[in-house]
Amino acid sequence: MNRNKLKRMVNYLYIIPVFVMLCLFVLKPFLFAVEKSFFRYNGAFVNEFIGIDNYKRMFTDTLFWTSMKNMLFFALAMVIQFAFPIIAAELCFNLRTKLRQDFFRTSLIIPMVIPSVIIILVWKFLYYPGVGVISSLMSSLGVSQDKIPLFLGDTSWVKPAIAMIGFPWIAGIEFLLTFAALQGLDQSMFEASLIDGCPKWKRILYIDLPCIAPQLKVLFVLRFMGLVQNYENVLILTQGGPQNSSLVPGLYIYNVSFVPNGNSESLYGYACAMAVILFVICFAVTALVMREKKEETR
Amino acid sequence: MRKNKRESSDVISIIILSLFLVCTLLPLFIMVFTSFKDQNEILMDFWGLPERLNLDNYITAWKDIGGYAYNSFKTTLLAVSGIVVVSVFAGYAFSKLPIKGKKPLFLVVMGFRMVPTGLLIIPMFMNVLSIGLDNNHWGVILTNIATGSTMAVMLTKSFFDQLPDSLFEAAKIDGAGELKTLTNILIPLSKPIIGTVIVFNFFTYFNQFMWPYIVLSDKALKTIPIGLAALAGENGVDFGLQSAGYSIVAIPLIILFLATSKIYVNGITSGAVKG
Numbered sequence: 005m006n007r008n009k010l011k012r013m014v015n016y017l018y019i020i021p022v023f024v025m026l027c028l029f030v031l032k033p034f035l036f037a038v039e040k041s042f043f044r045y046n047g048a049f050v051n052e053f054i055g056i057d058n059y060k061r062m063f064t065d066t067l068f069w070t071s072m073k074n075m076l077f078f079a080l081a082m083v084i085q086f087a088f089p090i091i092a093a094e095l096c097f098n099l100r101t102k103l104r105q106d107f108f109r110t111s112l113i114i115p116m117v118i119p120s121v122i123i124i125l126v127w128k129f130l131y132y133p134g135v136g137v138i139s140s141l142m143s144s145l146g147v148s149q150d151k152i153p154l155f156l157g158d159t160s161w162v163k164p165a166i167a168m169i170g171f172p173w174i175a176g177i178e179f180l181l182t183f184a185a186l187q188g189l190d191q192s193m194f195e196a197s198l199i200d201g202c203p204k205w206k207r208i209l210y211i212d213l214p215c216i217a218p219q220l221k222v223l224f225v226l227r228f229m230g231l232v233q234n235y236e237n238v239l240i241l242t243q244g245g246p247q248n249s250s251l252v253p254g255l256y257i258y259n260v261s262f263v264p265n266g267n268s269e270s271l272y273g274y275a276c277a278m279a280v281i282l283f284v285i286c287f288a289v290t291a292l293v294m295r296e297k298k299e300e301t302r
Numbered sequence: 303m304r305k306n307k308r309e310s311s312d313v314i315s316i317i318i319l320s321l322f323l324v325c326t327l328l329p330l331f332i333m334v335f336t337s338f339k340d341q342n343e344i345l346m347d348f349w350g351l352p353e354r355l356n357l358d359n360y361i362t363a364w365k366d367i368g369g370y371a372y373n374s375f376k377t378t379l380l381a382v383s384g385i386v387v388v389s390v391f392a393g394y395a396f397s398k399l400p401i402k403g404k405k406p407l408f409l410v411v412m413g414f415r416m417v418p419t420g421l422l423i424i425p426m427f428m429n430v431l432s433i434g435l436d437n438n439h440w441g442v443i444l445t446n447i448a449t450g451s452t453m454a455v456m457l458t459k460s461f462f463d464q465l466p467d468s469l470f471e472a473a474k475i476d477g478a479g480e481l482k483t484l485t486n487i488l489i490p491l492s493k494p495i496i497g498t499v500i501v502f503n504f505f506t507y508f509n510q511f512m513w514p515y516i517v518l519s520d521k522a523l524k525t526i527p528i529g530l531a532a533l534a535g536e537n538g539v540d541f542g543l544q545s546a547g548y549s550i551v552a553i554p555l556i557i558l559f560l561a562t563s564k565i566y567v568n569g570i571t572s573g574a575v576k577g
Contacts, residue, residue: 012400012401012402014480015395015399015400015401016401018391018392018394018395018399019391019392019395019396019401019404019407021387021388021391021392022388022389022391022392022411022451022455023407023410023411025388025444025447025448025451026411026414026448026451026452028429028444028448029426029429029430029444029445029447029448029449030414030417030419030422030426030445030448030449031414032429033422033425033426033428033429034417034422034425036425036428036429037422037424037425040425047428088322092319092322095315095318095319096315096319098311098312098315099312099315099316099319100312104312104316106567108319108323109567110560110563110567111323111326111327112319112322112323112326113567114326114327114330114556114559115326115327115330116505117505117509117555117556117558117559117566118330118509118551118552118555118556119508119509119511119526119527119530119551119552119555120509120511120527121509121511121527121530121531122333122527122530122548122551122552123329125530125531125534125544125548126329126330126332126333126545126548127329128534129332129336129541129544129545130329130332132539132541135344135345135539135541137332140349144349171325172322172325172326174322174326175326177570180567180570180571181570181571183571184570184571187571204311229416229418230420232418232420232421233418233419233420233421234420235420236511236512240531254420254421257421257424258423258424261424262424272424275424276424276425279421279422279424279425282418282421283417283418283421286416286418287416290416
């Protein structure tokens with residue numbers, strides 16, 4: 005009896021490491037951020053409870069709203085981008101030999117395995133005014149020098165220019181996992197549709213996509229979360245400029261906590277409050293997308 | 303007739319996919335192409351072929367970023383080893399061992415995947431600061447083990463789910479203890495999934511930018527992606543030199559990927575079907 009109990013306790017040893025790591029390095033900072041969002045805190049000696057003042061501050065902070073609007077732009081762009089890996093996965097899945105499938109499945113994701121910094125910096129070079137690839141291409145096509153936009157240096161061009169990076173946006177986990185989802189479907193459905201003389205595009209629209217919808221929703225949520233938390237592209241390319249026209253919330257949080265803006269006060273607590281609001285947005289989007297999923301399966 | 307029709311639809315798919323492929327790889331070709339040119343060639347005649355196979359850029363770039371290689375390999379390999387150990391044990395236990403409340407516990411681990419850690423980067427930095435691991439490779443490594451283990455546990459658990467329970471029960475009936483089951487059955491059987499976890503996380507953490515950028519402040523400790531960003535920052539319009547720096551890093555990684563692509567692609571696609 006005692007020995008059995010001991011044995012059962014031993015089983016927990018297998019899963020303890022993962023929980024210890026997650027608690028120490030993810031949960032603890034998460035709770036810390038939630039706590040400090042209610043404090044005036046500069047990371048050191050200024051540490052004073054101020055209730056929800058940090059949250060109130062967001063409503064009147066025009067920079068915060070600018071960054072949210074910019075994020076909305078990138079989120080809308082993401083919806084368009086999201087279609088490409090799915091289209092590519094469908095096309096690739098429908099290829100008739102395994103060799104062809106493997107070729108495209110491997111080569112299309114090559115940018116995934118090199119540092120994203122490289123992709124970002126190469127695109128910076130493509131966009132570079134005057135000597136960059138795109139502007140020299142445009143001028144050799146006869147576009148006059150003063151009509152070529154500055155791309156990353158132009159308030160109206162900077163967001164589309166950043167969203168274009170990585171075109172056609174296939175190299176990512178979405179492509180692989182959509183392909184996997186298609187592979188996981190009951191293959192006899194495809195044969196049945198073939199015998200019934202159903203055209204391929206109809207099959208894709210009415211069989212494939214509805215069947216993999218649950219997986220697509222998960223991928224959509226993950227991609228949206230990736231969008232909210234990723235700001236290294238903006239940090240490297242424009243630091244949010246020109247005139248904050250590419251500032252995103254993640255970068256703004258980074259800025260106010262590391263770079264005290266002008267005055268000596270680091271707004272660390274305020275940064276935490278903004279992070280908490282973005283968590284809430286992420287969870288809300290997740291809940292929204294997942295709830296629809298339940299209704300559909302009913 | 304029908305066969306021809308199907309073949310023709312394949313041709314259309316191949317054309318579209320090839321267009322995608324060209325767009326995907328074009329920036330990388332431009333990068334390699336530019337890396338052989340000196341400043342004048344780039345400014346005067348960007349589209350012309352390089353005059354000769356000029357390796358000057360590579361020599362200069364290597365001097366600049368070669369020193370970061372050790373840091374990158376150290377932080378990546380240690381993080382990957384940690385992830386493998388943590389996730390193989392946890393995945394096995396979640397799949398095969400009788401543990402009270404293991405379903406909710408597994409969901410808790412999966413729940414951590416939903417935490418947008420990118421926004422937590424400053425609190426996470428304060429966290430490693432508070433235990434004295436700022437500006438220290440271990441600050442990078444330990445946090446990466448934690449954040450990387452969630453996806454890895456998902457992969458290992460669904461891998462072990464596909465193995466029959468009887469395999470492990472038989473070993474126990476034969477009198478093999480926990481440890482023996484582990485070394486003689488679990489580890490050999492999980493080789494494919496260990497391979498996937500290694501390869502996938504190697505690329506993820508070797509290429510990571512933000513987290514080591516924030517934790518490591520000494521130049522002597524920084525990793526390759528940070529070195530590349532610095533190279534670009536310090537050499538304004540010397541695109542030849544910058545491209546050489548990117549190529550030195552990208553080309554070996556691409557070769558490594560092509561060599562391991564089966565493990566990478568198959569592992570991710572088979573393990574994640576249910577996720």
